[in-house]
Amino acid sequence: MTDDERLPQPPTADIDLVTVLHALGDPVRMRLLLSYADGAEHSCAPRDLGLDHLHKSTVSHHMRVLREAGVTTTRVAGRNRFVSLRRTDLDARFPGLLDALLASAPDPDLLPPPAPVPA
Amino acid sequence: MTDDERLPQPPTADIDLVTVLHALGDPVRMRLLLSYADGAEHSCAPRDLGLDHLHKSTVSHHMRVLREAGVTTTRVAGRNRFVSLRRTDLDARFPGLLDALLASAPDPDLLPPPAPVPA
DNA sequence: GGGATTGGTGGATGATTGTCAAACCATTCC
DNA sequence: GGAATGGTTTGACAATCATCCACCAATCCC
Numbered sequence: 001m002t003d004d005e006r007l008p009q010p011p012t013a014d015i016d017l018v019t020v021l022h023a024l025g026d027p028v029r030m031r032l033l034l035s036y037a038d039g040a041e042h043s044c045a046p047r048d049l050g051l052d053h054l055h056k057s058t059v060s061h062h063m064r065v066l067r068e069a070g071v072t073t074t075r076v077a078g079r080n081r082f083v084s085l086r087r088t089d090l091d092a093r094f095p096g097l098l099d100a101l102l103a104s105a106p107d108p109d110l111l112p113p114p115a116p117v118p119a
Numbered sequence: 120m121t122d123d124e125r126l127p128q129p130p131t132a133d134i135d136l137v138t139v140l141h142a143l144g145d146p147v148r149m150r151l152l153l154s155y156a157d158g159a160e161h162s163c164a165p166r167d168l169g170l171d172h173l174h175k176s177t178v179s180h181h182m183r184v185l186r187e188a189g190v191t192t193t194r195v196a197g198r199n200r201f202v203s204l205r206r207t208d209l210d211a212r213f214p215g216l217l218d219a220l221l222a223s224a225p226d227p228d229l230l231p232p233p234a235p236v237p238a
Numbered sequence: 239g240g241g242a243t244t245g246g247t248g249g250a251t252g253a254t255t256g257t258c259a260a261a262c263c264a265t266t267c268c
Numbered sequence: 269g270g271a272a273t274g275g276t277t278t279g280a281c282a283a284t285c286a287t288c289c290a291c292c293a294a295t296c297c298c
Contacts, residue, residue: 025141096219
């Protein structure tokens with residue numbers, strides 16, 4: 001459970017507001033945030049996240065950005081990684097921010113438009 | 120006064136959360152936001168903003184990003200521009216977001232480290 | 239053990255971006 | 269009119285970034 005291995009992430013006190021905002025200032029990562037907003041753990045499969053149009057390494061990259069910004073935590077269990085929101089840490093560091101973000105976040109279905117990948 | 124000319128800015132309904140977060144995900148622009156948090160109008164002089172280390176065209180660029188994201192409004196009066204926060208619009212669009220941001224924003228003095236003001 | 243599954247790493251590439259410098263423009267002041 | 273003031277625009281350049289691709293690593297299952 002909690003004593004599983006975790007991918008590197010900043011300690012709560014080191015979470016930087018500008019870094020968090022930069023991490024969330026991207027449509028893909030905002031969609032990830034909304035997926036994680038349910039508090040549950042999520043796998044990394046692009047399919048499960050409405051990101052079917054993106055290469056898995058791209059999704060991996062975005063998840064790393066979120067993790068290194070302190071937004072998410074990744075638990076490693078076997079060959080699976082379970083990503084979840086660091087809600088408690090974020091609430092402690094930036095009271096009200098996450099609630100405000102989630103309250104005014106756009107409908108997930110509207111987020112990454114169709115993602116027209118230029119051939 | 121209010122009926123002075125204003126530089127182009129998005130209507131309130133078009134202010135996009137991801138765009139705002141992207142705009143604020145930069146140390147310089149975060150410092151600008153904190154300067155504007157007092158609700159007053161501010162000139163564009165880097166001096167007045169603790170951005171003496173930046174070229175005026177760079178500051179102009181950052182202010183444009185903020186304005187086009189819908190964060191600020193710019194009133195044109197003569198040869199001066201007066202920039203201020205669109206607090207009402209932002210609060211209407213993203214309730215609680217601005218308060219949470221300002222509450223957890225870092226000390227302005229800590230933001231862009233260098234900025235040695237030549238006396 | 240061998241193969242399939244899950245996911246990450248590193249390189250390459252094109253797009254954005256942050257910055258400065260110099261030119262430019264409008265307004266005000268002399 | 270001419271100079272000074274306050275900002276914007278454009279161009280250049282380096283750095284960052286988002287994306288893809290090919291390959292790699294660990295784990296699970298038979």
